[in-house]
Amino acid sequence: MARSTDPERRPEWPDGMDVDALLGQGWRPTPFREFILKIHSRCNLACDYCYMYEMADQSWRSQPRRMARPTVDRVAERIAEHARAHGRERVDVVLHGGEPLLVGLDHLRHTVQSLRKACEPDVHVALRMQTNGVLIDSHFLDLFEELGIRVGVSIDGAEADHDRHRTRANGRGTHAEVRAGIQRLNDRDGRLLAGLLTTIDLESDPVTTFEHLLEYDPPGVDFLLPHGNWDEPPPGWSPTEPRYGAWLVSVFDRWYHSTERETNIRMFNEIIRLVLGSPSRTESVGLSPAALVVVETDGSVEQVDSLKSAFEGAASTPLHTFTHTFDDALYLPAVAARQIGARALSPTCADCPLSRVCGGGLYPHRYRGAAASSTRPCTARTCST
Ligand code: SF4
Numbered sequence: 233m234a235r236s237t238d239p240e241r242r243p244e245w246p247d248g249m250d251v252d253a254l255l256g257q258g259w260r261p262t263p264f265r266e267f268i269l270k271i272h273s274r275c276n277l278a279c280d281y282c283y284m285y286e287m288a289d290q291s292w293r294s295q296p297r298r299m300a301r302p303t304v305d306r307v308a309e310r311i312a313e314h315a316r317a318h319g320r321e322r323v324d325v326v327l328h329g330g331e332p333l334l335v336g337l338d339h340l341r342h343t344v345q346s347l348r349k350a351c352e353p354d355v356h357v358a359l360r361m362q363t364n365g366v367l368i369d370s371h372f373l374d375l376f377e378e379l380g381i382r383v384g385v386s387i388d389g390a391e392a393d394h395d396r397h398r399t400r401a402n403g404r405g406t407h408a409e410v411r412a413g414i415q416r417l418n419d420r421d422g423r424l425l426a427g428l429l430t431t432i433d434l435e436s437d438p439v440t441t442f443e444h445l446l447e448y449d450p451p452g453v454d455f456l457l458p459h460g461n462w463d464e465p466p467p468g469w470s471p472t473e474p475r476y477g478a479w480l481v482s483v484f485d486r487w488y489h490s491t492e493r494e495t496n497i498r499m500f501n502e503i504i505r506l507v508l509g510s511p512s513r514t515e516s517v518g519l520s521p522a523a524l525v526v527v528e529t530d531g532s533v534e535q536v537d538s539l540k541s542a543f544e545g546a547a548s549t550p551l552h553t554f555t556h557t558f559d560d561a562l563y564l565p566a567v568a569a570r571q572i573g574a575r576a577l578s579p580t581c582a583d584c585p586l587s588r589v590c591g592g593g594l595y596p597h598r599y600r601g602a603a604a605s606s607t608r609p610c611t612a613r614t615c616s617t
């Protein structure tokens with residue numbers, strides 16, 4: 233799916249959004265709080281739903297495999313510059329990929345030391361990594377402990393469910409390797425595991441999946457919807473039957489009615505906050521401003537990487553950390569569009585009584601092809617919530 237390149241065609245929203253007019257109306261951007269660094273652009277797995285390699289955007293092919301040391305150093309300086317300019321005493325940095333552990337021990341050490349050198353002592357760097365877990369060994373564990381890196385691992389539930397999608401290139405499932413990796417994290421001191429990330433599969437039983445995740449005693453679980461959009465809906469999506477909603481409701485009931493709080497589920501925690509009148513702490517639900525930015529392995533600045541599922545170039549911006557500050561990114565229409573709350577909603581969503589909680593749905597899922605494109609990305613064609 234690609235958007236129109238016809239020069240006669242009016243720029244589609246949000247590219248044509250007038251940021252100066254917004255500023256004139258009193259809107260001010262929210263500084264970035266979370267920086268996702270793509271330190272390696274390749275992966276040792278071949279998951280069939282991967283938005284990096286299997287969906288519309290194929291820009292990984294032209295990215296360097298690894299973020300080079302001069303690029304790492306520049307990005308670290310830009311993060312420190314942005315934090316200081318906005319009086320932030322803490323930034324969250326997520327080391328991401330592809331598979332970030334493919335960078336190796338020395339490069340990982342350099343990356344973290346570069347970030348700390350640029351930011352500290354006045355800006356604390358809270359470090360997380362998101363990994364598929366199979367490369368976690370004692371050497372990486374030592375480094376995680378030494379450098380203060382907390383680790384999130386992707387696992388989709390019990391073995392048969394996980395292995396349906398999360399495989400090696402030869403089709404072999406990876407559950408046993410991932411399980412071993414999580415257990416190694418837990419064997420250290422119980423604080424290295426930041427949480428588990430699970431992509432929903434309607435073929436998996438929701439309660440069995442959740443209870444499998446609980447076996448690892450994770451401090452938190454993130455459930456992700458498989459990516460899709462109006463042209464290419466996610467597997468099993470139906471316009472008349474809220475199948476993903478029903479799956480999540482089963483997990484919610486199992487989680488919420490437990491006699492003790494076994495773990496946190498970010499999606500549910502944030503929805504409860506919204507229902508009770510507080511803002512969400514993530515841009516994926518509600519209307520809170522998106523305060524995260526992505527840096528690709530070549531140092532270019534991008535929007536949230538799951539947008540790569542929508543169309544080729546969907547996440548890209550014209551900015552690069554060697555030539556632009558992160559403040560420059562705040563004034564891009566595509567970035568501002570993620571920070572203006574209800575003003576970014578389609579007319580349908582703006583009129584919806586659930587919009588303050590729903591936020592119009594996950595942003596990368598709102599797209600459709602150029603031929604049928606509306607002037608705003610959220611079309612909520614037949615919302616089944
Ligand atoms: S482990 Fe992550 S980056 Fe690698 S193929 Fe699977 S989903 Fe994609």
Ligand code: SF4
Nearest residue numbers: 581584587590592615
């Ligand atoms: S119409 Fe649907 S997508 Fe839009 S805000 Fe309401 S519930 Fe959300």
